[in-house]
Amino acid sequence: MHRKTEHPISHENPHTHSQSLESNMMPSGTSATAQMVLDDKGGEIYSVRPADSVHHASEVLKAHNIGAVLVRDQNGHMVGILTERDIVRGFAELPGETYSKQVEDLMTKDVITCAAGDHVFELLHVMVKGNFRHLPVMDGDHVLGVISIRDVVKFRLQELEYEALKLKQMIVG
Template identity: 45%
Template sequence: MPTSYQSPMRQDQQGQNTKSQSVELYDHNATVADLLDGKGRDVFSIKPEDTLKDAVVELRDRRVGALIVTDDSGALVGILSERDIVRKLADSPGQTLPQSVGSVMTKKVKVCGPSDLAIDVLKRMTEGRFRHLPVIENDQLIGMVTIGDAIHHRLTQLEHEALQMKQLIVG
């Protein structure tokens, strides 16, 4: 006599989850080093005694939104962003470009390290309302990450996750 079909019971499948059901796709451990690996470690700098005109030309030519300000030994002494220049333009219209970078730059620079988590750095930049963060390792400037770098990295991860999900579904 043939046996009739019985649908599986919950207890029949306990402990039999497949790997695809338990895969964690998001890399919560992405670091600043990962961001730098994706974008490069070029750092564009300027001296405090240079003029804002010099800085504006450098920003335009390099197509960046901020410059690291370094002393003669290469040590970080500040950061100059487009926002710093715009604020100064509003305060002293027509007299801004001849002023020195050192008089306008942000002197208390927030920094991060290569082992800092990318998500933590993104939160710091968002909460602090700044878009550029120099990366320091062993007291040496090794790069700069931007909020755009962090977002680009995350979007790339999301695209990869979507592709993995599609492959899991399609087989």
């Protein structure tokens, strides 16, 4: 995935630098996984049915202070995701009718997911590139949880704070 890049200074005196530019630029959280983010935030999963009203779904979003809810069929299989953006799009396209519409009318059907072992850095890249903020974490067809870009950023900030503390302890002794 990452191409090895030498630091320009290292060509002048390769014995003075123990790390490459790539190793310094690579986020330290590359070993952190989606499962670790889920473990940190908790794996609570909120869902609605495709035939539920958008009004009901918005109440679920509000009650749990979340920005997306999974849409599951009667067998519990994920068939989509309904996000705040989907609802706003509905208001723009169907003024005055959005709340009475069914979830399946507004939900995103082709949901991008990740696996529990996917690395945090990859998750951030996928979410930023795809311009979305919620990612269901899957184990086959089973949903383990949903992580948001906020969850990933919070997790990385905690890691960075811990790394800074460890460095400070090394320096101070």
